[in-house]
């Protein structure tokens with residue numbers, strides 16, 4: 301179970317006249333995601349979805365609020381008063397709060413994440429990339445080739461194992477990121493637009509594979525996407541973000557029994573509802589800025 | 591059956607190249623990459639006319655022959671130095687000094703640079719010290735070094751060390767510090783410890799800038815080698831240069847200078863080769 305409690309995130313931005321100003325990206329977002337559910341986050345570009353996902357994964361500290369995963373606090377929020385700030389600084393003066401332990405490879409939570417810009421390591425080949433993450437997870441050396449081969453086959457990267465990411469196409473890099481995240485077989489997968497760069501047919505196949513995997517292993521999947529069809533077709537619940545500052549605009553649960561048909565009437569209805577919400581947001585954008 | 595054994599033999603040969611085969615192959619790669627640029631047609635079209643001019647101008651009396659030794663004289667002098675003043679001993683002396691200073695400098699500057707780039711706590715404690723010391727031009731250290739170490743090997747090695755240390759340190763530090771946080775984040779999600787981050791992410795990301803630092807270090811190290819040998823000791827290329835000045839042997843000076851140029855070029859080529867071997871992923875980009 302992932303529980304985000306009143307997450308806010310401010311960035312300070314430098315104005316033209318060199319003065320700093322707070323800039324709210326997430327405004328008190330609360331969301332709880334049951335174990336084993338498939339949740340999509342939908343929202344206009346730049347509304348803080350990626351930031352939210354990174355906060356869930358513990359890669360950024362929220363300015364306010366807490367994330368709990370299975371009863372464990374992910375990161376303590378940034379301090380607000382000066383006194384707390386000093387204490388916080390003293391506590392983390394040697395290692396930053398997002399760092400893992402010094403010498404032992406050990407994830408804090410059973411999470412895998414696919415980044416929007418893939419972040420596969422350019423100095424490792426496709427195979428080495430997957431093996432490296434498996435090694436970090438403490439998978440025994442003998443088991444790594446099998447696992448890697450299985451997931452590379454699943455995303456269709458057989459035959460490119462010895463290529464470096466710079467020799468891959470954008471879509472192939474994205475599929476490598478997908479294989480890398482799935483191969484560690486985590487309980488929770490956070491995905492930031494994982495199918496954005498692949499063609500429509502491959503996307504459908506990967507979606508089916510993902511659904512299959514999800515049904516079999518009962519993972520928790522959080523998917524950020526711009527594709528309304530994808531969100532409705534795949535998930536149990538669609539969470540719609542409002543434009544900046546990001547907050548939850550609406551939650552739409554998708555109670556269509558699986559297996560679903562992509563072109564079924566129910567899916568189209570929900571999609572229309574979601575799109576109507578979007579349109580409303582764009583037309584009434586001024587209301588939110590106030 | 592025979593076909594079967596044959597393929598198996600083939601496979602064995604492909605997979606287990608003997609160590610000397612590997613050495614020969616790698617040497618030929620290195621040779622092609624380094625000397626290849628010298629014997630290329632493009633380069634020869636420039637260098638041959640230059641050599642001809644250099645030979646012709648002093649002989650025709652356009653420039654005074656006493657000041658400009660011709661290439662042929664230089665070659666003869668080189669041969670003469672090789673046999674009459676045991677040039678090889680001087681060269682070995684210089685090489686030894688340079689090697690010790692260089693290795694010690696890289697072996698200290700690299701880890702310190704990595705630690706400073708990796709950790710803010712360490713950076714805040716160490717960086718200011720180096721930032722104040724680094725702008726002191728290495729030759730300015732000569733007097734104090736001579737007083738502390740006396741004239742001889744330790745002083746020379748220390749001066750070379752000073753030349754190599756800072757470029758390697760600052761380039762390593764810069765490269766490590768600028769490691770793309772995306773890569774760090776993606777390794778951290780999967781549970782990478784800080785040590786793994788250093789060995790598998792930071793160092794690889796900084797590789798290009800580290801090698802750049804080492805190249806600058808080589809150039810500065812050679813400068814310090816010559817200076818150190820001019821100030822102390824009775825061997826080495828720098829000493830030969832100074833000696834040639836005493837006796838007004840311009841041809842010997844030119845030989846020494848050309849040798850220094852060649853050594854510098856060779857070491858840079860070695861670094862390029864190392865970069866080629868380590869940064870395989872950059873090829874074909």
Ligand SMILES: Nc1ncnc2c1ncn2[C@@H]1O[C@H](COP(=O)(O)OP(=O)(O)OP(=O)(O)O)[C@@H](O)[C@H]1O
Pocket residue numbers: 311312313325344345346347348349350351352416544
């Ligand atoms: N480090 C930062 N400093 C300042 N502002 C930032 C920083 N990171 C993100 N932002 C701002 O936060 C907002 C949300 O960014 P984020 O990447 O989360 O958007 P997103 O919803 O993922 O957008 P997209 O759908 O286009 O990927 C953006 O307006 C961005 O400018």
Ligand SMILES: [Mg+2]
Pocket residue numbers: 349350351416492
């Ligand atoms: Mg995003």
